Amino acid sequence: MKKYNYSLLLFISFTLILQIGCTNYPVIQEPDVQMFNNTVSSDVLRDSLSFGKLTAGMPYFVVSQLFKNYSDGIKEVQIPVATVGSKQRLVEVEGWGRNYNDPNNIKVFLDKYETPKGNLYIWYERPDFYTMDVSQWDTLCVYYNDSVYCSVVNYLNKSTALTIKDSLPNLPTDTVFYGEIRYKNREWQNVTYWYKLQILSNAKTFKLGDLNYELYPIELLEFNDEPVSSFKWREVNKNEN
Amino acid sequence: MKIKKDFIKGNKKIKIISNDGTPYPIPESWQPVLNKCDILVIIPDMHIYVYNSHLDNFKYGADAMIKFLNHLGSLKEEMELEDQTLRVYQLGDLYEQRFPGLHGPNATAIEIRMSHPSYDQIVNSMNSMRTHFLYGNHDFELRHFPGFRFAALEGKVYIEHGFTPDSWKDFSNPNTSLWEVGQFLFLTIREINEFFANLLVAANVIQKDEFYSWGVPSGNDPVYDYPSEKDYIKDYGHCLKYYSERMKKNTELKDTKITVIGHTHHPFIKTDVNNGKHIFIDSGAWTSGRSDFVVITNEELAICCYQR
Numbered sequence: 001m002k003k004y005n006y007s008l009l010l011f012i013s014f015t016l017i018l019q020i021g022c023t024n025y026p027v028i029q030e031p032d033v034q035m036f037n038n039t040v041s042s043d044v045l046r047d048s049l050s051f052g053k054l055t056a057g058m059p060y061f062v063v064s065q066l067f068k069n070y071s072d073g074i075k076e077v078q079i080p081v082a083t084v085g086s087k088q089r090l091v092e093v094e095g096w097g098r099n100y101n102d103p104n105n106i107k108v109f110l111d112k113y114e115t116p117k118g119n120l121y122i123w124y125e126r127p128d129f130y131t132m133d134v135s136q137w138d139t140l141c142v143y144y145n146d147s148v149y150c151s152v153v154n155y156l157n158k159s160t161a162l163t164i165k166d167s168l169p170n171l172p173t174d175t176v177f178y179g180e181i182r183y184k185n186r187e188w189q190n191v192t193y194w195y196k197l198q199i200l201s202n203a204k205t206f207k208l209g210d211l212n213y214e215l216y217p218i219e220l221l222e223f224n225d226e227p228v229s230s231f232k233w234r235e236v237n238k239n240e241n
Numbered sequence: 242m243k244i245k246k247d248f249i250k251g252n253k254k255i256k257i258i259s260n261d262g263t264p265y266p267i268p269e270s271w272q273p274v275l276n277k278c279d280i281l282v283i284i285p286d287m288h289i290y291v292y293n294s295h296l297d298n299f300k301y302g303a304d305a306m307i308k309f310l311n312h313l314g315s316l317k318e319e320m321e322l323e324d325q326t327l328r329v330y331q332l333g334d335l336y337e338q339r340f341p342g343l344h345g346p347n348a349t350a351i352e353i354r355m356s357h358p359s360y361d362q363i364v365n366s367m368n369s370m371r372t373h374f375l376y377g378n379h380d381f382e383l384r385h386f387p388g389f390r391f392a393a394l395e396g397k398v399y400i401e402h403g404f405t406p407d408s409w410k411d412f413s414n415p416n417t418s419l420w421e422v423g424q425f426l427f428l429t430i431r432e433i434n435e436f437f438a439n440l441l442v443a444a445n446v447i448q449k450d451e452f453y454s455w456g457v458p459s460g461n462d463p464v465y466d467y468p469s470e471k472d473y474i475k476d477y478g479h480c481l482k483y484y485s486e487r488m489k490k491n492t493e494l495k496d497t498k499i500t501v502i503g504h505t506h507h508p509f510i511k512t513d514v515n516n517g518k519h520i521f522i523d524s525g526a527w528t529s530g531r532s533d534f535v536v537i538t539n540e541e542l543a544i545c546c547y548q549r
Contacts, residue, residue: 103350212358
């Protein structure tokens with residue numbers, strides 16, 4: 001009987017240790033504030049970052065910095081999906097049971113992370129002026145040498161170029177600027193997604209700069225199956241400790 | 242339009258490697274050779290593969306490609322302001338999809354593109370310039386998509402990847418009967434290759450991300466040379482012969498004056514094809530250290546490289 005009790009005790013202890021081991025999530029890292037400030041000039045987004053909040057509009061590299069210590073077992077990243085909000089992976093399969101998705105049309109990606117407080121889903125998208133709903137009479141603001149130059153959008157040349165109403169001859173053509181679009185009819189949406197712009201020699205047309213997924217804007221956050229406006233990583237870390 | 246004045250525009254990284262550094266003038270009787278654009282740029286084989294893999298050798302030329310695409314993007318926008326058109330083609334073998342995949346037997350375009358920010362940026366830049374994509378034998382899967390074509394005709398310029406002249410013995414022509422068998426064999430060899438690469442990493446013989454692909458140059462050192470005609474004819478004379486005959490005999494292509502292919506990774510121009518009636522261009526490659534591309538205007542043509 002005594003031998004049986006010892007075995008039971010040993011089994012329970014082992015199970016408890018295993019449970020503790022499994023629920024011990026890695027700490028969420030602080031992102032590189034300097035890198036963020038060098039990329040994004042929006043005060044609203046900078047404030048969110050300093051308060052420990054991940055919000056829509058931030059570039060994707062913040063996410064990869066936050067979760068850089070997460071092992072592969074509790075995260076799944078860069079899942080290609082059809083639309084923002086979709087959790088179904090777009091699959092490409094060759095041979096038997098072939099299933100194709102045009103790689104050039106995949107623009108939305110999803111990251112999934114398990115945190116001590118629940119599952120976090122983050123959607124981010126390759127942006128252009130069409131998908132981000134930019135239109136005539138919205139305002140483009142460009143940051144250069146501690147000044148902000150704003151002008152109304154006159155027309156969209158195409159998905160990656162637009163022309164403003166006033167010419168801005170003070171801006172050099174060989175420089176990449178941070179820029180924001182302020183929507184005319186959506187005052188609540190004061191933070192938008194444009195990080196890199198170049199002006200052409202006519203001083204009126206802006207071309208979207210080269211970008212990669214590190215700069216894709218976050219479109220939507222979902223925490224424990226509920227859409228959320230922000231994810232407060234410091235609170236999650238605090239609860240874990 | 243002139244290549245040096247209107248395309249290179251003082252960019253010191255762009256060098257003309259064909260015809261001793263001078264653009265070749267297009268005969269006046271052929272002009273205009275382009276009917277839908279003013280400058281045609283053709284980017285040959287890139288073979289982009291998963292960035293961290295031992296089998297990927299595009300990574301050494303990725304930065305140069307980003308800078309080159311930035312040059313093209315700015316030039317295209319400036320030309321559009323003057324109602325002129327720059328058209329860009331990617332000649333096939335954009336991706337290396339005949340190597341092992343991360344989630345399946347073959348690598349997919351999306352997992353290659355998302356394997357590194359630079360690769361995503363390159364594909365995005367090409368898309369934003371409305372690049373016309375052809376498919377090659379290493380990304381034959383792309384034939385399923387409406388944006389990818391086998392060949393294109395731009396005025397009097399015919400453009401194709403260039404695998405058509407290859408026979409079954411080359412295992413590089415998807416139209417031959419033993420293609421799938423050959424590809425299965427090559428995929429198995431690459432899987433074994435990767436297994437040994439991982440063993441060498443475990444034994445500290447090579448670094449975790451060091452290039453280790455059997456029979457493929459690393460691309461670590463840039464290659465800007467222009468191989469001799471003798472070498473080209475020796476190794477790829479069958480391509481020259483095939484396309485020369487085709488321009489001569491094919492009635493559907495009777496207006497074609499210039500044929501541009503890739504596939505061989507060997508830049509070459511022959512301007513006196515069929516007694517001077519046609520021009521043949523092999524555009525080279527942007528992989529294994531090479532960074533070649535072709536520029537054609539209504540007045541001139543050249544093979545150039547973009548120096549790192």
